[in-house]
Amino acid sequence: MDNNHTTFPKVIIIGGGFGGIQLAKKLNKKEVDVLMLDRHNYHTFQPLLYQVATGGLEPDSIAFPLRKVFKSQKNLNFRVADVLEIKPDENKVITDIGDYSYDYLVIATGSETNFFGQTEIEHFSMPMKTVPEALNLRSLLLQNLEEALVEQDAVRKEALLTFVVVGGGPTGVETAGALAELRNHVLISDYPELDIKTLRIFLIEGSPRVLEPFSEQASAKAKEFLENMGVVVMEQTRVNGYDGKIITYDTDKTINTKAVIWSAGVKGAIIPGLEKAEIVRGGRIKTTTYNKIIGYNNVYAIGDLAYMETKDFPHGHPGVAQTAIQQGQQLGDNLIRIINNEQPKDFDYYDKGSMATVGRNKAVVDLKYWKFQGFFAWLTWMFVHLLFLVGFRNKAVTLMNWIINYFSYDRGTRVIIRKFNRELMKEEMIAK
Ligand SMILES: Cc1cc2nc3c(=O)[nH]c(=O)nc-3n(C[C@H](O)[C@H](O)[C@H](O)COP(=O)(O)OP(=O)(O)OC[C@H]3O[C@@H](n4cnc5c(N)ncnc54)[C@H](O)[C@@H]3O)c2cc1C
CATH class of the missing domain: 3.50.50.60 (FAD/NAD(P)-binding domain)
Structure with missing residues (x-):
């Protein structure tokens, strides 16, 4: 063509x-x-996928039509x-x-x-790399809670109420923090029949500390934030398998869970x-x-x-x-x-620093000469993410959502638009 x-x-x-x-x-x-x-016909702002997965943002606010990005660029054609x-x-x-x-x-x-060749884990755990995957995760989390309400078997109920995040990089830390906020502020009133204290959140990290590429100070503070919010943080812990019901770690230790979020690589x-x-x-x-x-x-x-x-x-x-x-x-x-037959210039990366948020008023920021955590770090995180979101509408909608969520302690988009069907996924995987 x-x-x-x-x-x-x-x-x-x-x-x-x-x-x-x-x-x-x-x-x-x-x-x-x-x-x-x-x-896809849109650009995905991946840093905020976890907020879609945990009901904090609508999917449209982190996706932007590529045709719109280039609407006035005459020398560019776009094809899906x-x-x-x-x-x-x-x-x-x-x-x-x-x-x-x-x-x-x-x-x-x-x-x-990257599931590192572990096909069973790949089949049963939830990745979060695209908007449809974030929506699958949102549906699964909410479906598990609905099922837990009517589940009579204690072991199955425990598994439905246990969320395990594997991988303690920025994505894992932010997801675990968002889940904890969802539990502590929203689910507690949405599900008065459930003893929400039985909803467990684990964060499992293979290396000695979460946020390993960050400073030790940032890692320690992120861990402290998470633990104060009720997340069980397990460092230096290796996941060996997950069969859809039980996750195995450090060879023979197990957790009952029907929701494993894979952000390990x-x-x-x-x-x-x-x-x-x-x-x-x-x-x-x-x-x-x-x-x-x-x-x-x-x-x-x-x-x-x-x-x-x-x-x-x-x-x-x-x-x-x-x-x-x-x-x-x-x-x-x-x-x-x-x-033009001229010499290309070598790439020289300008490192602007790293940041991750754990929840409201809680974030960590590592700049070259300044490391800080807490409320100001959280404001910085929000400002930077708004700055890089593509499109004015997305920036405005996201900011509005954050303001509403901040004052109401709410997460408005906790809806199951389409049910997540693991068996259907399996068929699609086999067909692929
Ligand atoms: C959950 C999550 C959170 C993150 N958080 C942060 C963060 O806080 N800060 C940060 O700096 N980075 C973060 N990252 C990393 C950051 O998103 C990536 O580094 C960045 O997106 C890489 O940009 P890229 O242009 O290389 O690829 P991408 O932005 O991933 O774009 C790749 C594009 O290629 C398309 N594509 C792929 N394969 C094909 C194909 N075969 N045919 C057609 N199209 C194809 C995809 O649809 C996609 O649009 C995060 C990533 C994830 C997944």
């Missing part, structure tokens, strides 16, 4: 995430024909397409809606949940076809210092998918939105340099 209407070089960007959007914007008004392909394969020898990508040819290809597909979302590419730890593709995939002349990778060694980051850059944003912007400039 032909996607261009000029003789300018054709650039295909796979993925309208943090990196893909910034790259495409940099190419606006340049002499290139851009085609963006994404399997699942890219199935890359044929670098033919300069072509194969998608579920047809084939497209390129002069330059940028892969910005991000990452996917991600791996690069690789598309088949790049046989010459070097895939490193975490399923990332090795690139040069200007994001060109080693082994190819005109194929690039940015964001979560890219692994680049530099002097300051000898083991690659963190898999966070800032890396994708900065690499997308830099590659936009570099592609124009390359097309």
